[in-house]
Amino acid sequence: MKNRWVGKPCYYCGNPSVGLEHAPPAHMFKGFTCDKIRVPSCLVHNSSKSQHDQDVVAALLTPFRSSEGLQPINPKVQLAVERAKESFQRSKHRAIETPFISNKPSDMQHLPNVAYMSTESMFSWIRQLTAAIFYDGLKRYVAEVDWERMIIRSPNWVARKGPFDLASFEEAGKIFRQNQELRDLFDEEQWEPGWSAHPKPYPTEIYNFWLSVGYDDGIGIKHQFYGNFDWYTWFSAPRNEVTAFRKVVRTGMSG
Numbered sequence: 001m002k003n004r005w006v007g008k009p010c011y012y013c014g015n016p017s018v019g020l021e022h023a024p025p026a027h028m029f030k031g032f033t034c035d036k037i038r039v040p041s042c043l044v045h046n047s048s049k050s051q052h053d054q055d056v057v058a059a060l061l062t063p064f065r066s067s068e069g070l071q072p073i074n075p076k077v078q079l080a081v082e083r084a085k086e087s088f089q090r091s092k093h094r095a096i097e098t099p100f101i102s103n104k105p106s107d108m109q110h111l112p113n114v115a116y117m118s119t120e121s122m123f124s125w126i127r128q129l130t131a132a133i134f135y136d137g138l139k140r141y142v143a144e145v146d147w148e149r150m151i152i153r154s155p156n157w158v159a160r161k162g163p164f165d166l167a168s169f170e171e172a173g174k175i176f177r178q179n180q181e182l183r184d185l186f187d188e189e190q191w192e193p194g195w196s197a198h199p200k201p202y203p204t205e206i207y208n209f210w211l212s213v214g215y216d217d218g219i220g221i222k223h224q225f226y227g228n229f230d231w232y233t234w235f236s237a238p239r240n241e242v243t244a245f246r247k248v249v250r251t252g253m254s255g
């Protein structure tokens with residue numbers, strides 16, 4: 001089963017593959033019996049044996065775990081939190097739990113903790129996921145796409161190592177407002193629903209994606225994790241590839 005992936009161009013860099021990569025990584029679906037989107041990958045662009053996937057999952061789930069009992073949580077996300085118990089432990093030095101605001105006033109006690117993670121670590125993970133979805137749409141590697149030049153934005157991402165204190169509360173408010181403006185701007189684009197794993201799809205509460213393919217050379221992929229965290233990505237591809245990808249998007253399936 002695994003052998004048919006070996007030697008094919010890697011979804012990300014085109015080098016000969018040594019196996020397959022799940023998109024998103026299988027780690028995200030612990031506890032669920034869904035299928036996975038799979039793409040051929042070289043050793044460098046295969047995260048299945050690395051710690052990285054656990055770190056990202058732990059970072060994304062930290063706000064849910066820290067608000068357990070304080071706010072209602074979707075049952076499927078709750079299950080994901082329970083299945084990630086070991087990851088929280090293993091990843092605690094790379095997905096560092098921190099309050100969003102230190103010395104929270106009493107009316108903000110419900111604010112969940114967040115997790116700090118290095119921007120490069122998070123962004124490279126998003127970059128690879130986007131490349132994998134693009135590969136899965138076309139079922140082939142496109143050498144002309146420069147993945148390192150991808151634009152990545154998330155209204156849920158604050159690049160900051162520690163908590164805001166009350167003195168820097170203004171700053172936090174400013175970031176929230178900017179993030180909201182960012183979301184409004186992106187949502188003006190026309191987003192088409194993406195596809196899923198086949199035949200058993202991903203639980204949409206865990207992962208979902210949308211696509212925006214215009215008539216120039218730009219492609220947008222919006223990822224959503226745990227029904228809550230949106231990551232917008234934009235990249236350029238040759239026109240003929242954009243046209244081919246648009247057909248895939250319009251027919252609603254990856255073939």
Ligand SMILES: [Zn+2]
Pocket residue numbers: 010011012013014015041042043044045
């Ligand atoms: Zn590679």
